[in-house]
Amino acid sequence: MTLVRPDTAAALLREVAAVQSASRLPSLVAGVVRDGELVWSGTRGRFANRAGALPSADTQYRIGSITKTLTAILVMQCRDDGLLTLSDPIGKHLPGIGYGHLSIRNLLAHSGGMNAEPVGDWWERNPGVSFEELASALDESIAAGVPDRRFHYSNIGFGLLGELVARLRGSSWTELAQRRILDPLEMRRTSYSPVLPAAEGFSVHPWTHRLDDEPAYDSGSMAPAGQLWSTLEDLARYASFWIDPAAEVLSPATVDEMAAPMANDPNEGLTASYGLGLRLHADDPYVFTGHTGSMPGFLAGLFVDRVRGIGAVTLANGTNGRAPMLALDLIRATAAHEPPLAPEWTPEPELPVGEELLGAWHWGNTPYLMTIDGGILVLSNPDGTRVTRFRVIGKDLYEGLDGYFAGERLHAHPDHLNLATFILTRTPYAQ
Known part of the structure; x- marks a missing residue:
């Protein structure tokens, strides 16, 4: 399949071939999403x-x-339906649970200091246990840190979140994922267990290049952390959702919230962070949003650039290798070869505000410019270091949508603007 130029397709295939060869992957499938469809x-x-x-x-x-x-989507649906708040301690909904003092936000963002793996046998390579068995083995004495200090990945936290949504909805995590996400997004080849045609999981012997079989157990109570099987075509639909959310699954505002940085690892500095169930990678001035995946014998990556509307998916049946992060390289290659066109200019059909608000304003002697774009007021200073969009919320009253003045109120008066105590006038030092 190709809806990209031949030179773009060749560049993408080179990226895939290099990773498959260097990582010794038995098979690798990759795709690029743009404008809501799989284009390569x-x-x-x-x-x-x-x-x-x-x-x-x-x-x-x-x-x-x-x-x-x-x-994470299921949790945010519960929040949006008023069944929980993100500041709720998980113990409020799972009474008596270890780590019950940690907030739901902590678990979603891996910021609670919870240890990474359940006590006992390595859960990824052994049959799953019941939630009761998982809960009984939680040991706060081996916590990896304290809440809200740093990002520390925890598979256990998502086992607890899966049980949380199941209890709140009165249905299993599996049924909820199917009914509330997979069905609305028409992801018909995503399932709890493999359905043919399905790849077999392998590891590659380090010296002989022999293929060794990897186990594929039912993860039980840890299923919400890593159980599902899917295809490139299904994950392309899923990637498109993160670019242009389907309202019946999540509102765009909730997706924006999930894609905002919540916690990071100091070793990664400002290059990477974690939102609410989403991994974020900086690619100045853009941010890639998504997640990686690995289970014995399998690797996966799904990331999107929500601004440029490009996403990439990678799937492989090897235990080690760069396949998950290849998705980032495919987005970069696509954007480099076929950068999105600038948005087409169209005239404003009707001004939602009086023209008296538009034009030059001054804070002291610092000039600002008020313009309108798509029915939204835009206030900016000359060097572009402070740009805020405003929406109408009442007569002569506006609310900042982003930038320095996000959430702040702008009151329009006949001779001045009052913006969070900043007074802007038509001429320098007029007030």
Whole structure:
């Protein structure tokens, strides 16, 4: 499939081929999403299974922790429906649970200091346990840190969040994911367990290049952290959702909230952070939003650039390699070869405000300019370091949408503007 230029397609395939070869992946499937559709897909490797099956856009792979993003959606749906607040301690809804003092926001953002893995056998390589068994093994004495100090990834937290939504809705996590996310987004080839055609999970011996089988157990109570299987075509639909949210799943405002930085690892500085169930990577001036995934024998990546409307998905059946982060490289390559066109200018059909608000204003002797774009007032200073958009909320009253004055009120008067005690006048030092 290709709806990109030949030079773009060639560049994308080079990226895929390089990762498949260097990471020794038995098979690798990748795709690019733009404007709500899969515009390019490619495969590399001939061992989707031991018999040598070629992979395709309809081959299922285990997506690992990309599953967490669906769990996060279910939590935010509960919040939007008034069933919880993000500041609620998890123990309010799961009484008697270990780490019950941590907030739901802490768990979504991995900012609670909870240890990464359940006590006991490595859950990814063993049959899953019941929630009661998981809960009974929680041990706060081995916490990795204190709440709200730093990002520390915790698979356990998403096991608890899965149980949270199940209790609040009176239905299993699996049923909720199907009914409230997969069905509305028409992700018909995403499932709890593999459905043929599906790839087999392998690890590659470090010295002999031999394929070794990897286990694929039911994760039980840890399923909300990494159980699901999906295809390139289904995940392309899912990537499109994060660019242009379907209101029946989540509102655009809630997606914006999830994609805002909440916690980070000091070692990553400002290059990467974590939102509410979403991984964020800086690519100045843009931000890539999504998640990586890994389970024994499988790797996955799904990221989108929400501003430029480009996304990428990668799926592989190997235990180690760069396949998850390849999604970022595919977005960069697409944007470099085919940058989005500038938005088409159209005249304002009708001014929502009087023209008396538009034009030059001054704060002291600092000039500002009030313009209008798409029915929204825009206030900016000459060097562009302070730009805020405003929406109408009442007569002569406006609210900042972003920038320095986000959430602040602007009161319009005949001879001046009062913006959070900043007085702007038509001439310098008029007040």
